[in-house]
Amino acid sequence: MPLTLLECDKPIPEREKHTYIKKSGESIVPACNVQTTPGDLTERGCTYAGCMGVVGGPVKDVIHLVHGPIGCAFYTWGGGRRQNLSDNTEFHRKYCFSTSMQEANIIFGGEQKLHKAILEAYERFPDVNGVFVYATCVIGLIGDDINNVCKQASKEIGVPVIPFSCEGFRGVSQSLGHHIANDVIFERIVGTKEPDEVTPYDINIIGDYNIQGDLWIIAPLFEAMGLRILCTFTGNASIDDLAMAHRAKLNVMHCQRSTPYICQLMEEKYELPYMPVSLFGIEQTSKALRDVASFFGLEDKAEEVIESEVAKILPEIEYYKEQLRGKRVFIYQGAPRAWHWIKLMEELGMEVVGAATTFGHTDDYEKIIERIGDGALVIDNPNSVELREILIGYKPDLFISGLKEKFLAYKLGVPFVNGHSYERGPYAVYSGFLKFAKDIHTTINHPAWKLIEGRA
Amino acid sequence: MTQVTAKAKTETKTKTKAKVKRSVTINPGMICQPIGAMQAVLGVHGAISLVHGSQGCAAYPMRMFNRHFQEPVEIALSSLGEDAAVFGGADNLVKGVHALVARRQPELIAVLTTCLSETIGDDVNGILRKIDLPTTLVPVHTPSYIGSHVTGYDNAVKALVTHLAEQTGPNSKINIAVGLLNPGDIRELKNMLAAMRVKAIILTDISETLDAPLILPRPRFPDGGTTLAEIADTANSIGSIAMCKHAGGGAVTYLTNKHKVPMISGSCPIGVANTDAFIGNVSHLSGRPIPDELRKERGRLIDAMVDVQFKIAQKRVAIHADPDVASGMARFVHELGMEPTIVATGTESKEFVADVQAVASQTGHEIEIISGCDLYELHEAVKAVGVDLLMGNSQAKYIGDDEKIAFARIGFPVYDRVGYQRRAIIGYNGGINLMDLITNSILEHGDAS
Numbered sequence: 087m088p089l090t091l092l093e094c095d096k097p098i099p100e101r102e103k104h105t106y107i108k109k110s111g112e113s114i115v116p117a118c119n120v121q122t123t124p125g126d127l128t129e130r131g132c133t134y135a136g137c138m139g140v141v142g143g144p145v146k147d148v149i150h151l152v153h154g155p156i157g158c159a160f161y162t163w164g165g166g167r168r169q170n171l172s173d174n175t176e177f178h179r180k181y182c183f184s185t186s187m188q189e190a191n192i193i194f195g196g197e198q199k200l201h202k203a204i205l206e207a208y209e210r211f212p213d214v215n216g217v218f219v220y221a222t223c224v225i226g227l228i229g230d231d232i233n234n235v236c237k238q239a240s241k242e243i244g245v246p247v248i249p250f251s252c253e254g255f256r257g258v259s260q261s262l263g264h265h266i267a268n269d270v271i272f273e274r275i276v277g278t279k280e281p282d283e284v285t286p287y288d289i290n291i292i293g294d295y296n297i298q299g300d301l302w303i304i305a306p307l308f309e310a311m312g313l314r315i316l317c318t319f320t321g322n323a324s325i326d327d328l329a330m331a332h333r334a335k336l337n338v339m340h341c342q343r344s345t346p347y348i349c350q351l352m353e354e355k356y357e358l359p360y361m362p363v364s365l366f367g368i369e370q371t372s373k374a375l376r377d378v379a380s381f382f383g384l385e386d387k388a389e390e391v392i393e394s395e396v397a398k399i400l401p402e403i404e405y406y407k408e409q410l411r412g413k414r415v416f417i418y419q420g421a422p423r424a425w426h427w428i429k430l431m432e433e434l435g436m437e438v439v440g441a442a443t444t445f446g447h448t449d450d451y452e453k454i455i456e457r458i459g460d461g462a463l464v465i466d467n468p469n470s471v472e473l474r475e476i477l478i479g480y481k482p483d484l485f486i487s488g489l490k491e492k493f494l495a496y497k498l499g500v501p502f503v504n505g506h507s508y509e510r511g512p513y514a515v516y517s518g519f520l521k522f523a524k525d526i527h528t529t530i531n532h533p534a535w536k537l538i539e540g541r542a
Numbered sequence: 543m544t545q546v547t548a549k550a551k552t553e554t555k556t557k558t559k560a561k562v563k564r565s566v567t568i569n570p571g572m573i574c575q576p577i578g579a580m581q582a583v584l585g586v587h588g589a590i591s592l593v594h595g596s597q598g599c600a601a602y603p604m605r606m607f608n609r610h611f612q613e614p615v616e617i618a619l620s621s622l623g624e625d626a627a628v629f630g631g632a633d634n635l636v637k638g639v640h641a642l643v644a645r646r647q648p649e650l651i652a653v654l655t656t657c658l659s660e661t662i663g664d665d666v667n668g669i670l671r672k673i674d675l676p677t678t679l680v681p682v683h684t685p686s687y688i689g690s691h692v693t694g695y696d697n698a699v700k701a702l703v704t705h706l707a708e709q710t711g712p713n714s715k716i717n718i719a720v721g722l723l724n725p726g727d728i729r730e731l732k733n734m735l736a737a738m739r740v741k742a743i744i745l746t747d748i749s750e751t752l753d754a755p756l757i758l759p760r761p762r763f764p765d766g767g768t769t770l771a772e773i774a775d776t777a778n779s780i781g782s783i784a785m786c787k788h789a790g791g792g793a794v795t796y797l798t799n800k801h802k803v804p805m806i807s808g809s810c811p812i813g814v815a816n817t818d819a820f821i822g823n824v825s826h827l828s829g830r831p832i833p834d835e836l837r838k839e840r841g842r843l844i845d846a847m848v849d850v851q852f853k854i855a856q857k858r859v860a861i862h863a864d865p866d867v868a869s870g871m872a873r874f875v876h877e878l879g880m881e882p883t884i885v886a887t888g889t890e891s892k893e894f895v896a897d898v899q900a901v902a903s904q905t906g907h908e909i910e911i912i913s914g915c916d917l918y919e920l921h922e923a924v925k926a927v928g929v930d931l932l933m934g935n936s937q938a939k940y941i942g943d944d945e946k947i948a949f950a951r952i953g954f955p956v957y958d959r960v961g962y963q964r965r966a967i968i969g970y971n972g973g974i975n976l977m978d979l980i981t982n983s984i985l986e987h988g989d990a991s
Contacts, residue, residue, distance in 0.1 A: 097644030122597065122621040124634040125641030127590075132598030155657050155686035156567065157574025161602035163937060180940050186567040187687050192661060203566035210568070210918075223596055223658040224687065227627060254596035255627045255658055470616055471645055478759075490604055493614040497760050540758035 088114060094471045098123055104466040108458050115451045118443070118466040121258045127470040129418075129490050130444050136263020137252030138162050138220045141271075141344060143178065144295050147215045147324045149207045151183040153200050153232060154222025158254070159184030177214070183207050187224065196230050204239040204247055216246040216325045226253035246325065248274050259445035259467075261421070264344035271320075271328055272351045279329035281316065287382055288316045290334040292349055292360070293341030296321025298511030303518055304365055307395065308338070311379055311387040319345065332356040336381055338363055338374070343421035343450060366423070366522075367430040368396055368403070371515045395516040403434075406523040411435035413530060416480060418468065418487040419505050421446040425453040427486065427505065434523055439480050442468050444488075470494055483530055499541050501529040546895050546911040568918035569937065571862060571888025573954075575684035575694030576654045577603040578789070580617060581722060582698035585746025587767030588649035592618040592642060594635055594666060595656030609957035611725070611752045618642050618651075622658055631664050636673060643677045648763075649770055650678040652698060660685035678770060680705045690889040691954075692789050692864050695722050699745050700792035706770060707777035709801055716827050717779045717803065719745040719794050721786020721810070722864055722954065723968065725753035726975075730966030731785075734821065737835040740828045743772045743779060745793055753964065777801040781827035785820070785968070786810050786866035788891060809897065810866040811968045812976070813874025814843065820969075839970040846974050847878060850981045855879035857984060858927075862886045862920050862934035863953040865894035865913075867967070871933060871952070871976075872898055876905040878977060880931070883909065884923050890914030917941060931984055948987035950979050 088106070095101035103117035122128050131139065139162045143150055152159035163182035185203045187196050204217055217239070221232050232249040240247035252266050281288075289308060294301055301321050308315060317323055317331035337349045337360035349360035361381065363374035372392045379388030413436045417424050421443045428438050440463035441454050454464055463476065473491060477498050485495045488506030495502035503509055503525050513522040535541065576593060580603050583591045593600045600619040607615040620638040622631045635653065642651060655666055660683070670679045682701040684694045699719055718735075720728055728749035735742050750766025776782070780803075782794035787807040797803040806827070811820035817840070825832050858881045861871045865887040872882040882905075885898045890913050902909040910923055917934070921941045924932060932942045935953040942949030956962040965979075966972035 094645055098641055121623050122619065123641060124621045124638030125592065125618055125645070126621060126638075127616050127642075127646070128597060128600055128619045128621070130597045131601045132596045135598050135601065151566070155574055156570050156572060156690070157577065157602070157686045158598065159567070160570045160573045161598070161606065163569070182569050182937075184567045184570060185565065186570065187657075189685075189687050192657070192687050199565045203564075206564055206566040207568065223627075223656070224661050227658070227661045254598045255622050256624055258623065259597065470614070489608050490601065493608055493612060497614050497754065497756060499756065499758050538756055538758055542758075 088112070089116070092472055092475050094475045101472075106455075106464045108455055108460055108462045108464060110460050115448055115455065116464055116466045118451055119258060119261065119445070119447045122467065128467075129469060129488075130467060131260040132254035133256045133260065133263040133266065134158055134220060134222055134252045134254045135162070136260030136344070136445075137250050137267040138263070140260060140295060141264050141267035141320055142218050142220065142250060144320045145218065145323050145325060145328070146178050148178070149181070149183055149211060149214050149217045150178060150220070151185070151203060151207060151217055152220050152222060153185045153196065153225050153230070154187055155224060156184055156186045158222045159186075181211070192224060192228055195228060196225065197235050200230065200232065201235050201239055204236070205242065208243045208245070214245070216248065217243075219247060219249045221249065221251050221253055223254045226251065226255070246274065261343065261445040261447070265347050268345065268348040268351070272348050275325060275328045276348075276352065277329070277332045277356070279326055281330040281333050284333050285314050286335065287313045288334045289313050289336045289338050289378070290317040290319060290331050291315060292319040292337045292339045293345035294318060294321050294365075294514075295341075297506075298508045300512040300514040300518065303512055304514050307371075307375060307391055307515060308378070310391045311375065311384050313378070313382065313384070319348065332358060334358060336361060336378065338378055340365055341422055343446065364422075364426040364429070365514045366426045367433045367519050368399075368516060369433055370426065370429055371519070372396070399516050399520045402520055403523060406527050407435045409527055410523070410530070412437060413483040414439045414480070415484040415486060416440040416442075416476065416482040417505070418442040418444070418473070418485070418491060420444050421450045423505055425450060425457055428454065428457040430519070430522070434526070436484070438462060439482055440464065440476065442466065474498065484526060499535060499538050501532065501535065503529055546899070546913075547908065567916045569916050569921075571886070571916045571920070572690035572692070573606070574686035574691060575689050575697065576656055576686065577606060578691030578694030578696075578722060579652065579654050579682050579684045579698035580607070581691075581748065582695050582702070582746050583652040584615065584751055585744075585748040585767055586650060586702065586773070587751070587769050588763045589652060589767070590616055590618050590642065590646060590648040590650075591652050591654050592620060592638055593654050593656060594620045594622065594631060594659040594664065596622050596658055599656045599658070606955055607752075610955040611963050612960075613752050613754065618646075627658065627662060630662060631659055632669050635664070635666065635669050639670070639673055639675065639679065643675050648677060650680060652680045652682050652701070654682050654684045654698075656684065657686040678705070692722060692889040695789040696792040699790050700796055702773050703745070703776055703793045703796055706773040707797060707801060708774050709777045710775070711778060712780070713775050713778040715741045715743050715775070715779045716824065717743045717745060717776045717782035717794065717797065719782065719784045719786070719790030720747075721784070721789035721866055723786070724963040724966070725749045726964045726966040727968045727972065730969045730972050733971070734836060734969050735824070737833050738821070738824060738828070738830045740824055740830050743776050744768055745773070745776065745790060777803065779803055781805065783808065783820070783823055783827070786864070787893065788865045788889065809873070810870035812867065812870030813877050813973055814840070814970070815877065816870050816873055817969050817973065836970070843970040843973045843977075846977055850977065851879055854981050854984055856881065857930040858883040859931045859933065860884035860886070860920065860924050860929040862888070862915065862917065862932075862938055865889055865891050865897075867953060869894060869897040869901060872901045872909065873905070874973065874976065875980070876901065876907060878980065880980075882907050883927055883929050884912065884920070885909050886912035886915040886920050886923070888915060921945075931980065933980070948983045950983040952979075
């Protein structure tokens, strides 16, 4: 079966290009990374969301100042459950800075207000090591020269003030925002400081945003193999970590949608190679550790770590596998997790009946289609009307998506696990995989589902 | 930001602190207009908001509603991109309206403008006028650089009645504009009205749309919500009450000016005196007596207040909420024998200042009033004057943590504790809920320290 049109999409025939039912031997990739259809009940975020909300926002020791009306700042305040409890008191989650542009500023320009805001914010929080300034839609329209204002302010306060032109109307989804953040961080920050010492075993973990402490369980595995983590990009990163990242020996790239850009730039300029990995599930995590270890000649160490970590979780995983065998799951993730997690579900003995991404590009869909089984639905950027039809039609035993889709699933009686900001994470590597399996088991077997009136 | 210290019986001597307004807002006390408008539209049966803006303008508010109400929410988007920013968004809007109607068949589409569409200057009213569809289209102007979620809510309810209200014949109902409250509040309001046997049109009713039962199959649009026919009928009612004058007051004022529907714009019925006044107003407009049932509820609240007096009396309280809720809350904590010490709101309003000054002069408390207050300023004020209890939304929790004071979650959004949206804060029963919340917050804090 080739591209297909859902019932609810009959009035919007262009959605057919985005909706594909996998058939082996065929190489169709659904249309993706294009503007959301007007009138859509969208699940996507904007370029600002990708830049500030995903990549820039987790940097822990800078003031994140949102230049625009108040809403954009409020919505990203403390978002994403990104942790940095280790060494500061949640500064980047606790504080939200905005120029709160008013009508007069829109008419007469906001450069002065931005300049004053930077100075005032720094005056109150002089311990920060920099200021990130994010431009919202309206700033692009009125043409404030944020580069110049930031340059001037940086001279006055003596720490980097870095502008991000991530106006929400640019691009088609949050994906462009990731790219913008990568470019700016590369151009303005990476390579501006030298580490006190380097070792032959320095790595960066690129593309992990420390959702509910993913990094706290990822980092010890690499450290146990004898590696030193120079920079975690950008979960729990400080501006200095980013500045010295160019001296690592290898970039271990996790999110393969939001970070190839910076890995490629660092490879070109600093001859710093990168290695794409997935740190979800036993098989993929073990492969990642082996691949990274072989780069450094630490194969034996990797085997030790893998053996001891797998032994810790295997008996329980076997139990969950037994329980979950044959359950049907639909995965809707930002992008790479959709294909990373197809493997993960198979590892739990589950059947993936469909996969979708919010902002995936062609290469994401190629990998999804390569991994997913015959007859499964692959759909790009599905909206709530389509999701409703899919969940009612396919009746999956589990839906994995983000907060915006959680309550839709619940209201349709479909068990759900939040794969974006997690339910009871972290979900990465071995111990996280066990938590993930546990959460899946918990939701599928929750007694409340049986009490729903009208559930077939 | 306006900062006022209102002192007992010396209202004439009230000082307005000459504050230098900061250019940087730190920890905002308000959100943008579209999200308020969306909440109003979510209370209309079969209605959908279509945001004329970029992706985030739909996605972010949706996420905020999900977290606060724990409910699915549908928000449509005209999907403005770079082309639209340069050439205008008319094509997207027209296409978007048609697609939404074709796919979802809503009874009403509220088109909400954003800072993006307002700045590029799209003539939304003109564009919508040219669209010929059986669906009702209502433009609502909600640029985010004006007002806050409170004014956005007000604009939306006003736009709904402006477009729909039509004089046909008297209906013996009263209109109640509820404001930015919760499903639990609307349910409590309905209980009070049912006890009084008063028929009302609620503008707008989120009690079922944002707290829907899990029964399958799920209807295409959640049950409940104010119907378009009811909104049309508001022009024929015997009177209107704005429970939150900042949020919904514009609509009842319009009904008075245009359709001669008498209006009462009182204080939000939080606590005893405000609920007494509200019920009195309902009774006055409808001609219905106050039933025993409500007298008993009132008595139960007073009984509960007497029971806990020594646990909470004389505690100093800082309140941060939307203007109507904050001023109502100030009066209630006074009734509880506590001291309203700081009363602050994120949405700047002279009327709010006057309302809280009235509370101060009538109750004898010295109150620091901050209108247009971010949470950083609230924190500074809390540090300066010292309080025992802070009441505010989930974002204010850090102030409570830092100052090691008791903290009770109220307002919007509350997402790090469950149940706030289900429990009323209005009416006598809401008073009991609030008093329990306040007292338990203080007791738990005492246990911990």
